Amino acid sequence: MSDASNKPDAQKKKAAALARLPRGFVDRDAAEIAGVDAMLRTIRQVYELYGFEAVETPAIEFTEALGKFLPDQDRPNEGVFSFQDDDEQWLSLRYDLTAPLARYVAEHFDALPKPYRSYRAGYVFRNEKPGPGRFRQFMQFDADTVGSASPAADAEICMMAADTMERLGIARGDYVVRVNNRKVLDGVMEAIGLGGDENAGRRLTVLRAIDKLDKFGPEGVRLLLGAGRKDESGDFTKGAGLDEAAITRVLAFTGARGADGATTIANLAGVVSGVERGAAGVAELQDMATLFAAGGYDDGRIVIDPSVVRGLEYYTGPVYEVELTFPVTNDEGQVVRFGSVAGGGRYDGLVARFRGEEVPATGFSIGVSRLAAALKSLGKLGAEKPVGPVVVLVMDRDQVAEYQKMVSELRDAGIRAEMYLGSSGMKAQMKYADRRNAPAVIIQGSNEREAGEVMIKDLVAGAEAAKTITDNAEWRAARPAQFAAKRGELVAKIRDLLAAR
RNA sequence: GCAGCUGUAGCUCAGUUGGUUAGAGCGCCAGAUUGUGGCUCUGGAGGUCCCCCGUUCGAGCCGGGGCAGCUGUACCA
The missing domain is CATH 3.40.50.800 (Anticodon-binding domain)
Incomplete structure (x- = not known):
């Protein structure tokens, strides 16, 4: 034990170099790797069972392909890890698996069977502030159907999401797949005078406000839709500036969920009455509800819930997310607020970026890292140390x-x-x-x-x-x-x- | 980005009105035990008290600036 004190100063200094990880990144030990591997196997089995096939794309794409240049600048969005290649072209680490899939499908369009049903898992990267359950590198496991405009494609993915949760050991009742439709929301926007390209910014503000429903409740959202909201620290968030009638209509929409799917759909039909696009969305929800019922998934596994918005701007039709309904505890044993563990929707415009024509597509993504944390809390993730040699x-x-x-x-x-x-x-x-x-x-x-x-x-x-x-x-x-x-x-x-x- | 809180050993944390050599528990290494994991006992290693500047005879402690972390909030494809 004497050698430590004899260690040359230079060596000590060298050893004091930064043995640390950038924030938002994690190391994984043998136990965690084994647990997540088992999860991935299970998810893959379900996706395969549903007829999806594997495909893999690289972690890096042209920034242009991801569509993440800052507006009016030749620099990529700061939230994306980017660098310039030898030829000065911007490259970026993928921030989700959907945009790369759109690129893949567009590039191999003529060679692929349509509808093209595929799944893939991989790390994605986001250069933004990390938080509990939010990392700068994390794993997603996606499944998508490209080339089908049928609500049956959306409904199928919702059902597959439910099956996947159960196969992972999450009991029926401990999760819920919540479904909504962007067209209905668009209909509401139109009805309150926020239609058209010139109102895109305000629409976004409204979407963000609605997305905070579970965080701040209807009253908080009411403030955000109106003048704005001041939080406990005194910070003020500017609102969407809607008038009272518009706010009431939006809240009528988000609160339209009834005792069962049929009631919810009837309520929604009332909120968007007279707006064509909204009615189309309601019809799609009705189609999906019929399929859920046929499969027996209307027993609470899948519900129509108008408060689901999903932040993504590119969604064009049905949107859905999987939420856990049991309390999740963190490493310190505290109950933590757990967002959705999976989500997705229809993005008919995404492939069109590469091809002139619109290609209908729908898909969803499981947040593997976050779901793993939840399963750990449930004791369903093999957290035991693997048997050694x-x-x-x-x-x-x-x-x-x-x-x-x-x-x-x-x-x-x-x-x-x-x-x-x-x-x-x-x-x-x-x-x-x-x-x-x-x-x-x-x-x-x-x-x-x-x-x-x-x-x-x-x-x-x-x-x-x-x-x-x-x-x-x-x-x-x-x-x-x-x-x-x-x-x-x-x-x-x-x-x-x-x-x- | 904004606001609040916190930075002392590998980890969790004490540290008095500013005072001499900065501590504890856990962990780690070794011995008790010439060839046996745990418990117990004994010993040992391990520190830029986040960094810089200032006040002071003297700073882990006081002041200013910076950095980092946490929490909330904003943003989130």
């Missing part, structure tokens, strides 16, 4: 070849195994095996070697047996759960031991 202890340095041979035999038999590669003594090697969550260690010192044996210690059974022992001398003498085996039976004995787990 069998560790062969190095008792005598000149016998390394023999120890390595044992490891090879175990590996040839398909058993995870390793020889201890450090330089510490036996006690430290035992601690190492314990920390690696090893199921067993193999000990061969001179005594065993002379007898043509190995000592096998079952660490799990040993820990169990030792629980009742409080005296250290007794603990050491007892040597619980270990047994000698003939050298030739090593693999067979380990195999038996692991099989008994």
Whole structure:
């Protein structure tokens, strides 16, 4: 232990360099990786079952393809990680999986079967302020149908979303798929005089206000739709400046949810009566509701809820999101506000950016990282440390070849195994095996070697047996759960031991 | 971006009116135990008190500026 104090200053200084992560990024350990992998497998199975096929696109696209240049400038939006290539073209890390899919479909349009049903998972990146459950790199798992304008395509994805939640272990009633339609909302906008391109900015303000319904309640939203709202810290948020009649109409829309789907749809029809686009949206909701009922999903798994807006400007029809309805606790055990864990909708205009014609498309995205946190809270994410390898202890340095041979035999038999590669003594090697969550260690010192044996210690059974022992001398003498085996039976004995787990 | 709060050991945190050598618990390493995980005991390593400037005989503590983190809010494809 003396070497630490003898460490040269230069080396110390070097070691003091920034061993830290930029904010909004996380490291994942073996347990988390295993848990998320299991999740991804499950989601993939459901998507496959529904007939979607895999596709992968790279993490980087031309900024232009993502459509994220700042207005009236030749620089990308600050929220997007971007850099310039050799030829000065701007490239960006993708911020979702939808825009790259639109690029992919447009590029391979003639080669793809239409409607084109695909899924893909991957990391996306957002250069913005992180917060609880919000990262600058996170994983999404998307499924999309491109080339179908039918509400059946939207309804199918909603049903698949419900199935996926249940397959992931979220009980019926612990989640809800909420569905709305942008056309209905557009109809309301039109009805209150916010139609047309010149009102795009105000429409956006109204959308943002509605999106805050679950945060601030109807009264808060009323303020945001009107003059504005002052929060507890005294910060003032400018409102949309609607008049009283318009505000009442918007709130009538968001509050149109009835006891069942039919009532909700009837209420919505009233709110947008006389506006053609709104009526079209209501009709689509009606179509989808019929499909939900046919599949039995109208039992609370999927509900029509007019308060769903989704921030995305590009949505053109049905929008939907999956919300968890049980309290989620964070690492400190506090209950945290948990937003939606998945969402999506119809974006008929997105592929049109690359091709002249409009291509109808709908799809959704699961926020894998966020959902993983929720599953962890539910105890449904395998957060346990994976079982480690069998560790062969190095008792005598000149016998390394023999120890390595044992490891090879175990590996040839398909058993995870390793020889201890450090330089510490036996006690430290035992601690190492314990920390690696090893199921067993193999000990061969001179005594065993002379007898043509190995000592096998079952660490799990040993820990169990030792629980009742409080005296250290007794603990050491007892040597619980270990047994000698003939050298030739090593693999067979380990195999038996692991099989008994 | 704006506002509030917080920066002391790997982690969680004490630190008196400004006073000499900055502490605890946990964790880590080692020994007690020549070859056995846990418990216990003993010892050890580990610090730019966030950074800079100022006040002072003297600053972890007071003042100013900066940086970082957290929370709220804004934005969020």
